[in-house]
Amino acid sequence: MFCDSLNDPDEKHPNVNICPICLGHPGTLPVINKEAVKKVLKTGLALNGEIAEYSEFSRKNYFYPDLPKGYQISQYQYPLIRGGSLEIPFSDKKIRITRIHIEEDTGRLIHEKGASLVDFNRAGVPLMELVTEPDISLAQEAMQFAEEFQLLLRYLNVSDADMEKGQMRVEVNISLFPEDGKRSDLLGTKVEIKNLNSFRAVERAINYEIKRQAEILEKGDKVRQETRGWDESKQKTVSQRFKEESHDYRYFPEPDLPPIKPYEVEEFRPENLQKEIPEPPWQKRERFQKEYGLGKETLEIFIGDKGLADYFEKARSEILALADKEKPEVLTKLLVNYLTTDLQGIMKEKFASVKDLFIKPEDFAELVAMVAKNEISSRAAKNVLRQMFEKGEDPHSIIKREGLLQTSETGELENIVKKIIEENPKPVEDYKKGKEAALQFLVGKAMSQTRGKANPEIIQKIFKQIL
Secondary structure, three states, X not given: OOOOOOOOXXXXXXOOOOOOOOOOOOOOOOOOOHHHHHHHHHHHHHOOOEEOOOEOOEEEEOOOOOOOOOEEEEOOOOOOEEOOEEEXXXXXXXXXXXXXXXXXXXXXXXXEOOEEEEEOOOOOOEEEEEEEOOOOOOHHHHHXXXXXXXXXXXXXXXXXXXXXXXXXXXXXXXXXXXXXXXXXXXXXXXXXXXXXXXXXXXHHHHHHHHHHHHHHHHOOOOOOOEEEEEEOOOOEEEEEEEOOOHHHHOOEEOOOOOOEOHHHOHHHOHHHHHHHOOOXXXXXXXXXXXXXXXXXXXXXXHHOOHHHHHHHHHHHHHHHHHXXXXXXXXXXXXXXXXXXXXXXXXXXXXXXXXXXXOOOHHHHHHHHHHHHOOOOOHHHHHHHHHHHHHHOOOHHHHHHHHOOOOEOOHHHHHHHHHHHHHHOHHHHHHHHOOOHHHHHHHHHHHHHHOOOOEOHHHHHHHHHHHO
16 A cells, blocks of 8 residues: 555465565655555445545554554545445445545464464555445345445456455444334444454354344343454354554554645546446446346346456347347347356356456357357257357357258158157157157257257157157
8 A cells, every 4th residue: 555565365475575664664654555545536436425625644553463563554534435325236225335445454463383473465455444324234234235345346446355365354333222212322332343254254243243232231231342253163253352442543644644635636536537437236237127127146147247247248239130030038038048057157167257258249149149040959059159168269160160050951850750750669659648758859869860950849840740
């Protein structure tokens, strides 16, 4: 945040991405990372927050082994963003945002063999902190809020927000109030649970803590204000330390850094930042639902992967031009099916993402259009798709080389059907007794004989006519 040490969450060796500034050596001076400030402003603007006219950094004083300077450069009285909101998906509930500020991260403690070791690679990494109003009532809402915020960060290209790599963490403050009371007047003593590193942990920790606090209050005891952690193995929260108040940190303005006045910096002005903000996930979700009639499950697959959503829209545009005689909704459904089942299945098998995809959207659209026009069978299309993925070839070249264009020559197909009837008397007899599965078996035999080139609907029709 204040030096040029590398920010690399994949670095396995401790204490290599460090310098005298992030280690707090005497005589060193911090310099503000302009790009980090810009990313916080973009996030705040996307959430309809208000960009501050004046913002400054403060020193947050406390002593801990992973804090080399004995204080953390943070923001206190004058954050970069105030206000804003984020709506819980598939509900009308909006969670109000209090503020968004920026600070430097601390180092990382590793406890092993009775000793605590410090890795300062992470010390000084830019850390955006978002604080909400007490609008969240359920653990499920907190989890959904965090998931939607993670999506926004990825859409804005602000962060990969990978929780397993520590690029995003959730901290929850929980307080109970009487069932017959007004929340605004009677919020109870709050307890903070720190450093939750998965959405599942967020939900479970909140539910556990609500139950724990309720039991304390029902006994007539008082909840202590403290910081707790989540023990994943025991599925419970554990006390870490009594919670400090803001005055305990002895905040004061950082004397080595100038204040920030965003409206005086051309690229920080809202009208210029707005040009860099893409369609946010909630707008894309609403548009995809209206324009393409996607179900909730399919919708979330696309919204959860912006690259896949963009790929789908490009491919859909192409397929409507290639198979213009088909109904748009039929083509869309077919395209979605191949994208979310066949193509995603191959990508999972190969541990690949849309970024690794060599298949151009127009080539993918061409393959699905050929299926829609009955030029190749769906079974053949699956094999072609795999070759497209592995070799990066266009579908037309593969289909031509493999001789996979469907045949509908009735005379040729009739001869194949008659031969299969001769060779398979038992399934023929079963079909005549009313067993439909026997017909599918015979059709499969015919498809195998034609190497998947025949139209299965035509083959089925010929079988029914002859039998």
